[in-house]
Amino acid sequence: MDLDRAVAHPADGPVPALTAERIREELAENQIRPEWIWFAEDEDGEILARALWWGRADSERPIALDCLQVRDDVADPAAVAAGLLEAGHAAFGKRPGYNISLPRDWRADPELAAAVGWRQEAAAEAGLTREIERLRYEWTPAAGTAGPTGRLVFREGTDEEMLDAFVRLSRDSLDLATQHELELMDAEQLAREDFDFYLDCPGERSWWRLAHLPDGRLAGLAVPSATPYHRNVGYLGVVPEQRGQGLIDEILGEITRFHAAEGAQRITATTDTVNIPMAAAFDRAGYEVTEIRLVLEEPSGV
Structure with missing residues (x-):
């Protein structure tokens, strides 16, 4: 895999994605690894989708899917994403969960809700069919x-x-x-x-x-x-x-x-x-x- 090319994929879209700088930090900490970064290409070798899985520094296999992106011009993003997840799951021998961080009112934003929707569809197609919604709290x-x-x-x-x-x-x-x-x-x-x-x-x-x-x-x-x-x-x-x-x-x-x-x-x-x-x-x-x-x-x- 061309790691630099995969890391440099744009971190755009309504669902927050990891920046190249953050990915390199996680790679340095062994919490994201080259073998946990997967992408799908078109017939010209252009990246259509990217998935990044995360684990602790001592994890043998990834714990969670941390980032899932599909290029805007892909007609069926759920299908492409599902295929990417299924390929990763087969290689890992397990189906790590997928955690999506969202603002509290995410359903009120049509663009964001649609972006979450195809991710839910892809995850379900790849076997992640149970959904739990959690509040993330912080004390300072x-x-x-x-x-x-x-x-x-x-x-x-x-x-x-x-x-x-x-x-x-x-x-x-x-x-x-x-x-x-x-x-x-x-x-x-x-x-x-x-x-x-x-x-x-x-x-x-x-x-x-x-x-x-x-x-x-x-x-x-x-x-x-x-x-x-x-x-x-x-x-x-x-x-x-x-x-x-x-x-x-x-x-x-x-x-x-x-x-x-x-x-x-x-x-x-x-x-x-x-x-x-x-x-x-x-x-x-x-x-x-x-x-x-x-x-x-x-x-x-x-």
Whole structure:
């Protein structure tokens, strides 16, 4: 592949695309790799479409499709894009999800909605048929932090205690990914997968905290985490029997204070648009919505 030619492809169109400079930065960090950059050509060798997949520096295979573009003059962009994705999926031996970052009111822009539409069609044709829409939140020091109220006590926990908390929090969860996974596996298996996922993230296991009521009963779990770019609200929740009392604010506050004390200038977080209680907690804590993240992925168990 002519890497320079593929990287220099114009980053235009209504759906945000990675610039050549950003792609080269990701290549230098081994988070985008030459074998994860694919493009389709016409009979004259001109680029018709480009797809870039992303992974962590130590990933064996890409984790997500980060950028998908088709030239404006292509009559059927969905068909060309679907073929490109299918070729990449066959080479990778998996179907990484596709994350599209969008403004909150993206459906009100006809040009943007149409550009998202053919991408949805292409992704579905290539096997990414499940859609989840998430709010991406961001905290900065200007928002400040709320002090602890004493309603909860936070402490480190053993792996067994953490796994038990993951199991209990998954019950009646409003998180769509959790609901989908529980259709295919039991809560104990999902807890192990969640535990391993956050253990593999750039954050440290020593950051995790169990949340207890003053009388010792488990109230919830706080997992401060990180991405390759920012500190992050990884996983948090309240056990079913303690929900509805505002304790999620205490747990989110603990995560925010932890990161802020470490000097974080930005803390990112996401929650499903349908998870109204979690979104409200982020709003109360001073987190601001910066974008919608449309996630197109392969249904679990396929």
